[in-house]
Amino acid sequence: MGLLPxxxxxxxxxxxxIHLLGAIQPHGVLLAFTEPELRLEVVSANTExxxxxxxxxxxxxxxxxxxxxxxxxxxxxxxARPATDGFARIxxxxxxxxxxxxxxxxxxxxxxxxEATHEAREEDSLAAVNLLLSPLLRARGPQGLLQAAADAxxxxxxxxxxxxxxxxxxxxxEVVAESLAEGVDGFLGRHFPASDIPAQARALYTRNTLRLIxxxxxxxxxxxxxxxxxxxxxxxxxGAALRSVSPVHLEYLxxxxxxxxxxxxxxxxxxxxxxxxxxxxxxxxxSPATRRACDVLARLLAxxxxxxxxxxxxxxxxxxxxxxxxxxxxLSQGAHALPTALSQERxxxxxxxxxxxxxxxxxxxxxxVGATPPMSEVVELAFWLAERPFGSAFYSExxxxxxxxxxxxxxxxxxxxxxxLDPNSTLPRYALWFRPEVxxxxxxxxxxxxxxVPAPGGARGLHPRAxxxxxxxxxxxxxxxxxxxxxxxxxxxxxxxxxVVLRHAAALARSNKELDAFGSTVSHDLKEPLRxxxxxxxxxxxxxxxxxxxxGRKQLEDMRWLAERTQGLLDGLFEYSRLGHVExxxxxVDMQELVDDVLLLVASRLKENGVEVRIPRRLPRVACxxxxxxxxxxxLLINAAKYHQEGESRWVEMGFHGPGDSFSHPARKRPDExxxxxxxxxxxxxxxxxxxxxxxxxxLHPARAxxxxxxxxxxxxxxLTRLHxxxxxxxxxxxxxxxxxxxxxxxxxx
Numbered sequence: 049m050g051l052l053p054x055x056x057x058x059x060x061x062x063x064x065x066i067h068l069l070g071a072i073q074p075h076g077v078l079l080a081f082t083e084p085e086l087r088l089e090v091v092s093a094n095t096e097x098x099x100x101x102x103x104x105x106x107x108x109x110x111x112x113x114x115x116x117x118x119x120x121x122x123x124x125x126x127x128a129r130p131a132t133d134g135f136a137r138i139x140x141x142x143x144x145x146x147x148x149x150x151x152x153x154x155x156x157x158x159x160x161x162x163e164a165t166h167e168a169r170e171e172d173s174l175a176a177v178n179l180l181l182s183p184l185l186r187a188r189g190p191q192g193l194l195q196a197a198a199d200a201x202x203x204x205x206x207x208x209x210x211x212x213x214x215x216x217x218x219x220x221x222e223v224v225a226e227s228l229a230e231g232v233d234g235f236l237g238r239h240f241p242a243s244d245i246p247a248q249a250r251a252l253y254t255r256n257t258l259r260l261i262x263x264x265x266x267x268x269x270x271x272x273x274x275x276x277x278x279x280x281x282x283x284x285x286x287g288a289a290l291r292s293v294s295p296v297h298l299e300y301l302x303x304x305x306x307x308x309x310x311x312x313x314x315x316x317x318x319x320x321x322x323x324x325x326x327x328x329x330x331x332x333x334x335s336p337a338t339r340r341a342c343d344v345l346a347r348l349l350a351x352x353x354x355x356x357x358x359x360x361x362x363x364x365x366x367x368x369x370x371x372x373x374x375x376x377x378x379l380s381q382g383a384h385a386l387p388t389a390l391s392q393e394r395x396x397x398x399x400x401x402x403x404x405x406x407x408x409x410x411x412x413x414x415x416x417v418g419a420t421p422p423m424s425e426v427v428e429l430a431f432w433l434a435e436r437p438f439g440s441a442f443y444s445e446x447x448x449x450x451x452x453x454x455x456x457x458x459x460x461x462x463x464x465x466x467x468x469l470d471p472n473s474t475l476p477r478y479a480l481w482f483r484p485e486v487x488x489x490x491x492x493x494x495x496x497x498x499x500x501v502p503a504p505g506g507a508r509g510l511h512p513r514a515x516x517x518x519x520x521x522x523x524x525x526x527x528x529x530x531x532x533x534x535x536x537x538x539x540x541x542x543x544x545x546x547x548v549v550l551r552h553a554a555a556l557a558r559s560n561k562e563l564d565a566f567g568s569t570v571s572h573d574l575k576e577p578l579r580x581x582x583x584x585x586x587x588x589x590x591x592x593x594x595x596x597x598x599x600g601r602k603q604l605e606d607m608r609w610l611a612e613r614t615q616g617l618l619d620g621l622f623e624y625s626r627l628g629h630v631e632x633x634x635x636x637v638d639m640q641e642l643v644d645d646v647l648l649l650v651a652s653r654l655k656e657n658g659v660e661v662r663i664p665r666r667l668p669r670v671a672c673x674x675x676x677x678x679x680x681x682x683x684l685l686i687n688a689a690k691y692h693q694e695g696e697s698r699w700v701e702m703g704f705h706g707p708g709d710s711f712s713h714p715a716r717k718r719p720d721e722x723x724x725x726x727x728x729x730x731x732x733x734x735x736x737x738x739x740x741x742x743x744x745x746x747x748l749h750p751a752r753a754x755x756x757x758x759x760x761x762x763x764x765x766x767x768l769t770r771l772h773x774x775x776x777x778x779x780x781x782x783x784x785x786x787x788x789x790x791x792x793x794x795x796x797x798x
Contacts, residue, residue, distance in 0.1 A: 066248060070275075070282035071268035071292035073261070075333055076145075076161040078271065078290055079106075079114065080283060083127075083156050086111040086120075090155065090276065090283050092290075094269045098162070099141040103272035111158075114140050123147065127156065135336045137163065146336050150287040153279060159290045161336065184349065190356050194225035197324065197349045201342055202227040205310065205334055207326040211235060212314075214322040217529065218242060219250065221322070232329075238493040238518065244300070245323075252286055254320045257313035257346065258339050261293055263331035264301045264308060268292035289336075300512035301327075308332040310339075312346040316354045324349075361533055368537040371399050376544045386548065387415050387739065394418055400541055401465055401534045403481035410469070410477065413739045413777070420482055421457040423735065428453065430476035433466055440539045442466045443530045445483075455525065458485045463527025465534060467542040479542060483527035492519045632673040632771060634795045639667035639724070642674055643702055646681045650689070659689045660699040667704060670722055671795035676768045680776075681726070683761035684788050688728035691786075701727040713777075713789070727787040733780040741778065742766045765790070 072078050077098045080090035088106050096102045099114060106113075112120060116139040126136050126149050138147035138160060145160035187196040194212045202210040209232050212225035219242035226236040245253070253259070269292075275282055285291040301309060308331050312324040324346055334342075375396040379389050390397065390408055394417045397406050405418035407426045414426045421429070432451055433442060443465045448455035454464075463483030470477035493516040640663075647654070647661060654661060681702070688700045705711035707720040733741060742762050766776040773793020780786035 066252070066291075066294045066297075068282045068284060069268070069292045069294070071270045072159075072285070072288065072290040073263070073292055074266050074269050075262045076159055076290045078288065079111065079158045079160070080152075080155040081111050081158070082154075088114075090271050090273065092269050093272050098143070098160070101141070107272060116140070119147075123149065123158065135340075148289055148336060152284045152287055153276060155283070157283070157285075157288060159288060161290075181345075181348070184345075184352065190353060191225070193349065193352055193356065195227075197345065198225045198227040200345060201312070201324055201326065202229075204342060204345070205326060205332075205338060207308070207310065207328040207332065208232045209234070209327040211325045211327075212322060213240070213325050215250075215320060219245070219247075221245065224322075235493055235516070238491050239496075240493050241496040244512075250320055253311065253313045253323065254315060256287060256289075257315060258289065258343050259309075259311040260289065260334055260339060261301070261309045262333040264293070264298055264306060265331070289339075296512055303512060303514050304516055305329060310334060310342075312342055314346055314350045314353070316350045316357075321350065321353065364533045365536060368400060368533060369540065371396055372537065372540055372544060375400065375541075376548055379545075379548045387411065390415050391417060398481075400537050401481045401530075402483075402528075403463075403465070404484055405460055405482040407480040407482075408469075408478075409475075409480070411739070418482075419460045419484065421454075421461050425453070425457060426480065427476075429464075429480070430478050433468075433478060434476040440467065440542075441535050443535065445527045445529050446525055447527075448525050458525050460484050462486070462525055463530065465530050465538050467538045469542060469545065479538065479545070481538065483530075485525060486528055488523045488526070490521050490523055492521060493517075495519045496521065632676065634671055634673060636669055637672050637674040637677065638669050639677075639704075642678050643667055643681055646678055646685060649682060650685055653686065654689055654700075657689050657692070658698055659692075660697075661685075662699055662701040664701065664703050667702075667724075668706060668722060670792060672772055672792050676771070677792070680765045680768050680790060683765040684726040684790075687761055688726050688730065688786070688788070691728070691730040693731060697729075699729055701725075703727070721791055723789055723791055725787050725789045727785065729785040732782040732784050733778060733786055734782055735780075738778050738780065742776070 072092050074094060077095055078090070078092040079088055079095075081088045088109055088111055091103045091106045093103050095106055099106075101114070115123065119136075119138045119140065122136045122138065126147070135146050135148045138145045138158075140160060144163040146163050148159045148161070150157050181200075183196040183200060184193060187193040198210045198212050201207075208229040210227045211223045213221045214224045215221050221240040221242075221244070223235045223238055223240075226234050228234050271283055301307075304327065306327040306329070308328040310326040310328075312326075313320060314322045314324065324342075375393055378393060378396075379386065387408075387410060390410075398404065398418050403418070405416070405420035407417070407420050408415040409426075409430050414423055414430075416423060416426065420426060429451065436442065443463075444450055445463050447462055447464045448458055454461055461482040462485040465481040465483075467479050468477065469479055494513045495515070496519070643663070685700060685702070689698070692698045703725055705723040705725070707722075711723055713723070762776075769776040769790045769792065774791035776788065776790040778786055778788050
């Protein structure tokens with residue numbers, strides 16, 4: 049929630065042994081005994097007042113000396129129950145008590161609370177609950193249900209203030225419903241820091257769903273003996289209704305003006321969802337029957353809350369599943385490649401998780417949809433994720449807190465939901481969804497940075513804050529939280545996308561097979577007629593060109609050019625399809641000598657275009673197929689020499705990044721891998737075309753512009769590098785030139 053920092057060590061609160069305080073509240077007496085001997089081992093120090101015998105006189109004596117025979121029989125029946133959490137009417141020392149029993153530290157613990165003349169019977173309290181259920185059943189929606197529960201509990205117990213307190217993911221709490229007596233201050237809508245109810249207290253609330261502090265000003269009653277000799281520590285009072293109260297919590301209640309408190313745990317699906325917290329300005333005791341009736345009400349409320357939430361969740365899951373089905377149908381049936389198809393389905397992709405932006409890392413260049421961080425930041429984020437182990441999904445509403453670079457783009461990505469698409473890939477393959485920062489103002493009950501304060505004068509210990517006045521904090525860097533529905537939708541998308549990818553791969557395999565067959569056909573059946581067209585157009589121009597007007601000669605020149613271009617396209621297609629059957633001849637290749645050969649090969653074209661070639665340092669020796677990589681260098685060099693504006697100084701640089709050089713990119717799989725490059729100062733390429741330029745016959749300019757060409761050179765170069773287990777990619781921007789990088793992978797073993 050963005051709590052302000054505090055210099056106080058809050059772990060002191062979490063380490064406080066609140067279950068081993070060695071004392072009880074004074075409105076009852078505690079007897080702990082062995083079974084089956086029924087011999088008393090621990091008693092509370094107030095036995096002389098309530099039972100007429102001193103603690104020292106009772107320890108080691110039979111329980112039968114305290115309880116009547118009928119009460120012993122009732123206790124035996126109570127102990128025989130599968131769960132010893134009930135209570136019974138017990139007679140001891142001529143007085144009647146309500147007895148509660150549980151087991152702890154190897155002993156059976158009997159707590160006796162005096163039976164008052166106005167003691168509510170269990171059936172009466174349950175009848176009252178039955179009457180109060182009607183408003184709960186009539187309540188509409190979760191908020192109405194919570195308010196009805198607060199009103200019902202206050203009617204039943206008569207406390208001044210009853211609050212429904214809900215925990216968030218960080219265990220901070222918020223008062224979401226409230227019922228007040230006239231003139232009592234309320235806390236509706238206020239938040240309380242997690243340190244108000246530390247972890248060990250939450251654990252006890254989960255285990256014991258009822259907690260009564262009848263008189264917060266009363267002195268606790270110690271146990272005798274204080275320490276169990278067999279264990280070397282006090283009796284564990286985790287299950288005791290009479291368990292005494294931490295001094296810090298008693299001071300906390302006093303600062304709130306509370307003399308009695310009663311808490312009911314709301315446990316939903318085994319997790320502490322919240323509390324019904326009840327406050328009273330004067331000491332107030334509640335009978336076990338009344339407490340049990342309230343517990344029934346709280347359990348029913350938790351069940352109803354769970355049913356409401358599950359119903360809403362099921363409805364939303366069904367809606368998201370429908371969105372996913374529509375999305376996958378479009379992706380499966382679309383005529384476009386998967387990256388293109390994804391980029392065209394913005395609305396469905398974002399609605400799937402309720403995000404405002406998404407990124408899909410399927411290849412070298414992320415596919416960005418909606419409002420996202422810059423592409424380079426998305427790549428860096430993916431590499432950071434790759435280093436973090438997580439299950440089916442990683443999610444955060446405060447990405448900048450766990451990944452500090454994200455603070456720079458919190459306006460679009462304060463929230464992140466990520467699923468791994470291919471755990472076996474050497475490159476990060478993820479689907480990422482982003483949510484923007486949502487600035488909120490939270491009203492706290494007192495300054496949360498001063499939830500506890502050190503003891504004065506340097507003394508040891510902590511004290512709770514003295515003020516609970518409204519204190520506002522503006523929270524930034526946080527998105528709306530991701531829900532379980534969001535997580536399941538993302539994981540469902542991941543599973544479905546795998547199926548789509550497999551179908552696309554099968555279609556691609558069929559397409560490649562057909563392309564190979566077509567390449568062979570065009571090589572043998574179509575190239576010869578094209579050569580004939582070129583020859584006859586040339587002959588016609590030589591023999592009859594003088595007799596033609598300018599328009600006629602132009603048409604013949606166009607026909608010859610079109611035939612030449614078509615033959616170039618067919619040559620490129622045949623070469624590309626033939627690469628599917630190439631067996632690489634790996635060997636140790638001097639890359640400098642290979643590039644020198646390439647420069648000789650294209651020297652006339654470089655001179656014609658006025659291109660200066662720069663090689664900053666000698667290129668290394670590497671393992672590759674020299675013939676195929678010569679073709680890669682040739683295609684990249686010719687491409688770099690073409691695309692310049694008229695009249696500008698032109699240069700091309702050919703170089704590499706070697707082991708130890710500071711160069712990072714997803715395609716560089718090993719730090720010792722060479723990354724070669726061809727850089728130019730030409731016209732540059734817009735970012736949206738950085739992938740499409742590697743498609744067969746894809747040109748960004750008219751066919752005759754910048755010296756023409758078939759548009760197959762980059763596609764062939766990429767396929768050759770990938771045959772080597774490497775990669776080819778571009779970094780460029782309009783007017784800033786282009787740099788084509790490639791790697792070569794490792795020579796196969798054997």
